[in-house]
Structure formats: C-alpha cells, structure tokens
Amino acid sequence: MDYISTRGDAPALKFRDALLAGLARDGGLYLPREWPQISKKEIRALRGKSYQEIAFAVLSHFVVDEIPSDALKSMIDEAYATFRHPAVAPLVQIGPNDFVLELFHGTTLAFKDVAMQLLARLMDYVLAERGERATIVGATSGDTGGAAIDAFGGRERTDVFILFPHGKVSPVQQRQMTTTGYANVHALAVKGNFDDCQDLVKAMFNDVAFRDSVKLSGVNSINWARIMAQVVYYFTAAISLGSPDRKVSFTVPTGNFGDIFAGYVAKRMGLPIDRLVIATNDNDILARTLKTGRYEMRPAIATTSPSMDIQISSNFERLLFEAYGRDPSQVRAAMAGLRQSGAFEIQAEALKSIRREFRAGRTTQKQVAETIREILATTGYLLDPHTATGIFVAQKNSKPNSPMVTLATAHPAKFPAAVESACGIFPGLPSWLGDLMSREERFDLLEPELKAVENFISQHARAKA
Numbered sequence: 457m458d459y460i461s462t463r464g465d466a467p468a469l470k471f472r473d474a475l476l477a478g479l480a481r482d483g484g485l486y487l488p489r490e491w492p493q494i495s496k497k498e499i500r501a502l503r504g505k506s507y508q509e510i511a512f513a514v515l516s517h518f519v520v521d522e523i524p525s526d527a528l529k530s531m532i533d534e535a536y537a538t539f540r541h542p543a544v545a546p547l548v549q550i551g552p553n554d555f556v557l558e559l560f561h562g563t564t565l566a567f568k569d570v571a572m573q574l575l576a577r578l579m580d581y582v583l584a585e586r587g588e589r590a591t592i593v594g595a596t597s598g599d600t601g602g603a604a605i606d607a608f609g610g611r612e613r614t615d616v617f618i619l620f621p622h623g624k625v626s627p628v629q630q631r632q633m634t635t636t637g638y639a640n641v642h643a644l645a646v647k648g649n650f651d652d653c654q655d656l657v658k659a660m661f662n663d664v665a666f667r668d669s670v671k672l673s674g675v676n677s678i679n680w681a682r683i684m685a686q687v688v689y690y691f692t693a694a695i696s697l698g699s700p701d702r703k704v705s706f707t708v709p710t711g712n713f714g715d716i717f718a719g720y721v722a723k724r725m726g727l728p729i730d731r732l733v734i735a736t737n738d739n740d741i742l743a744r745t746l747k748t749g750r751y752e753m754r755p756a757i758a759t760t761s762p763s764m765d766i767q768i769s770s771n772f773e774r775l776l777f778e779a780y781g782r783d784p785s786q787v788r789a790a791m792a793g794l795r796q797s798g799a800f801e802i803q804a805e806a807l808k809s810i811r812r813e814f815r816a817g818r819t820t821q822k823q824v825a826e827t828i829r830e831i832l833a834t835t836g837y838l839l840d841p842h843t844a845t846g847i848f849v850a851q852k853n854s855k856p857n858s859p860m861v862t863l864a865t866a867h868p869a870k871f872p873a874a875v876e877s878a879c880g881i882f883p884g885l886p887s888w889l890g891d892l893m894s895r896e897e898r899f900d901l902l903e904p905e906l907k908a909v910e911n912f913i914s915q916h917a918r919a920k921a
C-alpha cells in the first residue's frame with residue numbers, strides 16, 4: 457500500500473517510511489492512496505472477537521507487506537496489555553440509545569494512549585530493523601504529550617521532545633509530562649498556546665536541514681499511524697451494537713480533527729456509520745466552518761476543556777483533500793490562504809460533500825458544566841469536560857431509535873477542578889498514579905521561537921545524520 461501527501465509534491469511512501477516521516481516533505485499529510493475495504497461479511501465475522509483481534513483485522517489492511525503478521529500481532533497484544541480494562545475500550549450505556557465509548561483506560565487516562573502505545577512499538581520495530589535512531593517531536597494541549605512520554609519513555613532508539621503551552625494544561629496533565637524521570641524525555645514548556653507549539657513542530661519538519669540532521673519524526677496525528685490506530689475503536693463499538701446490520705452514529709469531542717477523521721476512515725472502509733458529529737468547545741472553528749464554508753482563525757480561548765483549545769485543526773487538511781476529490785492543488789491553495797490571511801473559503805461542491813459526511817455543534821463552558829451535573833444526576837455517570845462537550849452536542853444530533861456513541865476521550869480525574877466546580881465531586885486519581893502530584897518536576901521553559909527550540913533539540917538529541 458502506498459501513502460500519498462495531501463499537497464501532491466512529496467514522494468509516495470510505503471507504510472514504514474510514512475510512519476517515520478510524520479509530516480510529508482511538502483508540508484502535507486500522508487494518507488493511503490486508496491481506502492482498503494472491509495466487507496459486511498468480514499465485519500460480521502468480527503462479532504464476539506476481542507479488541508486485539510479486531511485491531512489486527514483492521515490494521516493489517518494498512519501495513520500489508522510491510523509489517524509481518526506475527527510481529528503486528530505481538531505489538532498489538534503488548535500495546536493493549538497496558539490498558540487497565542479487559543475490553544480496552546468498553547462501551548457504557550447511559551440512555552436507551554446513548555452510549556459512551558470509554559477510551560481512557562490506558563496509562564495516562566486519555567484516548568491518546570490507544571494509538572500511542574502501538575505507535576511507539578511500531579516505530580521501535582522499524583528503527584531496530586534499520587539499526588537507526590529517531591528524534592521524536594510533538595505538540596500537546598495536554599494529553600498527546602503525556603501519552604507519548606509514557607509510550608516512548610526509556611526506549612533506546614528514540615529521544616522525545618514534547619512542546620506544551622506553559623500554564624495552559626491541567627496540573628495532572630503537566631505532571632504526567634514532567635515527573636517521569638526518563639533520560640530520553642524532554643518536556644518543553646513554551647511561552648504561548650497550543651497553536652504556537654503546533655506551528656513550531658510543523659516549522660521544524662519544514663526546515664529540511666534541521667529535520668535531516670536529527671532524523672526528526674512526529675507523534676501528533678499528522679502521523680498517519682496515529683489515525684490508523686484510532687480507526688479500530690469505531691469498529692469495536694459499532695460491531696458490539698450490531699454492525700453491519702445496524703447503523704451507528706458517533707459524536708466526537710474535536711480539536712485537531714484526528715479522532716473524528718479516524719471515524720471517517722472507518723466509514724470509507726465500509727463500516728456503516730450513520731452520523732459523524734463534530735463537538736467543539738468555545739474554540740468553534742470547525743462548527744463555524746461547516747456552517748459558513750469559511751475556515752477562519754480567531755484567538756484561542758482558554759476553557760474548562762483545555763485539550764480542545766485549538767484553532768488550526770491539522771487533520772482538516774486530510775478532509776479537504778478528500779472533499780476536493782483528492783486534488784492537491786486545492787489543498788495547497790487553501791493552506792496558502794491560511795498562512796497568508798488566517799482564513800480560506802471552501803468551494804461549494806467540496807462544502808456540500810463535507811456536510812454530507814459531518815454535522816457539528818458547539819458548547820459553552822456553562823453548558824459543559826450543566827451537562828456534567830445533569831448526566832451525574834440522571835445516570836450516576838461522571839463525565840470529564842471534553843466528553844461532556846460531546847454528550848451535549850450528541851443530545852442535539854441524535855436520531856430517534858438509533859444508537860449514538862459519544863467518545864469519552866479523557867478520565868474526569870485529569871480535570872478535577874473543572875469537574876468539582878461543575879458537580880461538587882472531586883475525582884481522585886487511580887491508585888497507580890496516587891503520588892503523581894507530589895513527584896518532582898523537570899521541564900525547560902522556552903520562548904516560542906523556532907531557533908531556540910531547534911537549538912535545544914540539537915543539543916540533546918542522540919540521533920544524528
């Protein structure tokens with residue numbers, strides 16, 4: 457299987473190279489040249505199978521001829537053995553047709569663990585095969601960073617540099633990045649917001665000399681393998697609700713658009729998904745874009761769901777590529793507009809096709825708090841603010857008698873202050889993280905300047921050209 461760039465000016469790569477490349481050399485994002493297909497018969501045959509078995513069936517399509525089956529199986533088994541729930545991603549019913557897909561049973565209590573635990577093993581496998589090292593960079597609004605540090609911490613072939621917005625992540629998120637003590641891990645607090653961190657990461661990839669000098673690789677959802685691993689739970693959830701003989705809808709709290717794009721991929725592969733609903737907080741660029749056809753940046757607002765305080769949703773570029781019939785010149789034009797004026801318009805046909813696939817809604821912080829209170833009072837279930845954003849929007853976009861699954865992207869204990877202020881309950885950390893808040897922190901504070909960050913990384917990275 458070949459992987460091609462959304463901007464059309466980078467060479468097509470095989471899976472192993474796309475995995476290590478992260479961002480394409482033309483600044484675009486990789487995706488498969490064609491969507492692999494899974495038939496209804498194959499989906500039916502997955503009923504009653506474990507998460508790991510379904511993961512193997514789905515992921516094999518993307519790594520065919522690149523990762524041997526027995527190696528893929530062991531990596532999947534090892535990755536999901538780190539999860540604290542036997543089902544890995546259990547589905548919890550909170551209403552007659554309302555379900556929550558709990559994606560937070562991994563080591564850092566957010567959905568990022570699902571893909572990151574596998575990504576770290578895949579990268580290690582390919583690097584070992586080649587006898588190489590890599591320098592991993594990532595930008596985080598709080599969850600990707602902790603998950604990457606946990607998954608890559610202590611690995612011999614990689615050094616990890618995570619840029620997080622100083623003072624804008626929750627205390628639990630910060631400590632998950634700053635207290636691990638791994639020698640190959642560097643938590644970098646950047647004086648800026650998440651979009652500044654993500655810009656810096658992309659700029660490092662676009663600085664070819666720097667990129668090659670430290671063998672740069674990325675763990676954000678710009679890396680195709682992140683999306684690929686997230687496709688799996690759409691299958692497990694839909695199958696357990698009767699797929700392919702019953703259509704299922706999904707609502708996804710959205711920031712960088714990776715998680716919901718994985719749902720779109722599942723649909724393209726043949727999973728009968730009814731509605732795919734984008735849920736945003738006050739940073740509602742995606743909801744506005746679907747309404748108006750204009751993608752327009754505004755200053756980021758700090759909310760009680762900080763992981764979604766994002767303006768530039770990286771993976772929207774993958775959707776644009778699809779909506780424009782995979783014409784990279786349209787994507788290049790849109791991205792140039794975004795760079796020059798902070799906005800671009802989506803042409804009528806492309807917008808129509810996006811609206812056919814997605815709905816969108818936004819929430820205020822007051823609505824998020826009310827949703828946490830209401831769901832607790834009516835069902836006894838405690839939501840985190842990101843999941844509550846999803847539930848609020850799901851309630852407005854559900855179809856009668858049709859199952860709606862909201863993705864629970866984080867455990868409430870990651871955001872205890874917001875949860876306590878909404879409903880009076882302070883969600884405690886699980887016992888294995890009990891001492892997190894008293895561990896010693898280690899991080900470096902950097903200006904949001906490309907050269908400052910590149911110099912830091914060059915000094916500390918062991919991978920050299």
Ligand SMILES: Cc1ncc(COP(=O)(O)O)c(C=O)c1O
Nearest residue numbers: 599710711712713714715763865
């Ligand atoms: C807890 C949580 N929920 C939702 C999201 C949004 O996911 P995505 O960026 O894949 O849209 C994020 C991060 O972006 C997150 O950390």
Ligand SMILES: N[C@@H](CCOP(=O)(O)O)C(=O)O
Nearest residue numbers: 596597598599600676677712
């Ligand atoms: N919410 C994310 C932002 C980065 O998203 P990614 O999926 O592209 O890694 C985070 O928690 O860091």
